[in-house]
Structure formats: structure tokens, C-alpha cells
Amino acid sequence: MNAGSCLCGAVRYTVADLLRPVIACHCQQCRKTSGHHVAATSAPREAVEIKGAVTWYASSATARRGFCGICGSNLFWDGPGSNLSIFAGTLDGDPGVRLTGHIFCADKGAYYEILDGLPCADADDPDLTTQV
Numbered sequence: 001m002n003a004g005s006c007l008c009g010a011v012r013y014t015v016a017d018l019l020r021p022v023i024a025c026h027c028q029q030c031r032k033t034s035g036h037h038v039a040a041t042s043a044p045r046e047a048v049e050i051k052g053a054v055t056w057y058a059s060s061a062t063a064r065r066g067f068c069g070i071c072g073s074n075l076f077w078d079g080p081g082s083n084l085s086i087f088a089g090t091l092d093g094d095p096g097v098r099l100t101g102h103i104f105c106a107d108k109g110a111y112y113e114i115l116d117g118l119p120c121a122d123a124d125d126p127d128l129t130t131q132v
Contacts, residue, residue: 004091006073010052013075015086017047019097022088023128027104029059033074037108041097042083042129081130101128
């Protein structure tokens with residue numbers, strides 16, 4: 001069981017299933033909402049129990065982003081598929097998953113390089129984002 005929360009603690013969640021390895025997303029939307037790239041894991045939606053009021057923003061026709069309406073912490077990305085993406089930095093302690101790759105690298109910010117040697121995809125990569 002993993003748990004996490006926003007910065008102020010008004011939104012807390014638990015995950016009663018295995019987490020997907022962490023993937024860094026460098027798309028423009030992730031960079032705009034986080035101020036850098038996003039590192040996210042995911043789990044089946046039904047395995048995530050959320051307590052507190054999440055504010056949802058429809059960031060595209062197919063996805064929405066969940067954040068705390070009090071402190072503004074980015075918590076979730078909810079799009080197509082059966083999993084809910086969870087921003088890895090909001091997990092408490094060591095969740096037991098590590099960064100395993102990067103997506104939307106063609107959109108990355110000009111001010112940094114990706115030098116960790118992990119797989120990099122120019123756009124979405126189902127082979128990375130559907131790992132368990």
C-alpha cells in the first residue's frame with residue numbers, strides 16, 4: 001500500500017495496487033502545469049482512494065488534471081486507459097518505483113538536457129507508459 005498527499009494535506013490518497021514505474025513527461029502541458037517536466041507513476045483507477053476535494057481541470061478533449069484547490073499541488077493526470085497517473089513527488093516515503101524513461105522528449109524545454117541514459121521517446125510511447 002502506498003500513500004500520498006498534496007503539500008497542505010487537504011487531499012490525501014492511498015493506492016492498493018502495484019505502481020507503474022515512473023515516467024518523465026516533457027510535453028508542453030506538463031511543463032506548463034509543473035514548471036518543469038512531470039515525473040508520474042500510475043495505478044488502476046479503482047485501486048486509488050482519494051480523500052479530500054480534488055479540483056479537476058480539463059486540459060484537453062481527452063484528459064484532465066487533478067490538483068489541490070487550496071495549495072495548488074499537482075496530483076493526478078486522468079486520461080484514456082484504465083490507469084490514473086499519479087505525480088510521483090506527491091507519494092510519501094519510498095514507493096518502490098524508479099524512473100525508467102522519458103516521453104514527449106521532442107517537446108522538452110530548451111534549458112535542460114536529458115542525460116540519464118534512460119529510454120527517450122519523441123512522443124507518447126505505450127511500451128513505457130503501460131509497464132507494470
